[in-house]
Amino acid sequence: MDCFCTYCNTKxxxxxxxxxxxxxxxSSYHYQKSREKEQNLFQKIxxxxxxxxxxxxxxxxxxxxxxxxxxxxxxxxxxxxxEVVFCI
Numbered sequence: 001m002d003c004f005c006t007y008c009n010t011k012x013x014x015x016x017x018x019x020x021x022x023x024x025x026x027s028s029y030h031y032q033k034s035r036e037k038e039q040n041l042f043q044k045i046x047x048x049x050x051x052x053x054x055x056x057x058x059x060x061x062x063x064x065x066x067x068x069x070x071x072x073x074x075x076x077x078x079x080x081x082x083e084v085v086f087c088i
Contacts, residue, residue, distance in 0.1 A: 007032075 003012040007025035012018050020026040039047070055075045059067045 003016070003018065004010065005012055005021040005025050006019045007029040008021065010021050012021055020029065055072065058075075059065055059072070
C-alpha cells in the first residue's frame, strides 16, 4: 500500500503510519488548518485590542497627545464593545 503526504501528495518512505514527508509539510498543513477555523470571541477581541494599542502608540510617541476622533477611526481604532481601564 502506497502512502502519500497529507499536504503535498508526494510518496512517503519510511514508517507505515507516517503522514507527512517533511517537517515543513507538517507545519504548513497545521498552519493552514488553523487559518480555516473561525475565530472565537476571545481571538477577535484580542486582535482588536492589539490594533487599538498599536494605533494609540503611533499617535502618542512623545507623551500626552490630543488626537481627533476622526483620525483615530480612520486608523481602524474601535471603541464600541470595550471597557476602558486606566492603570495608575
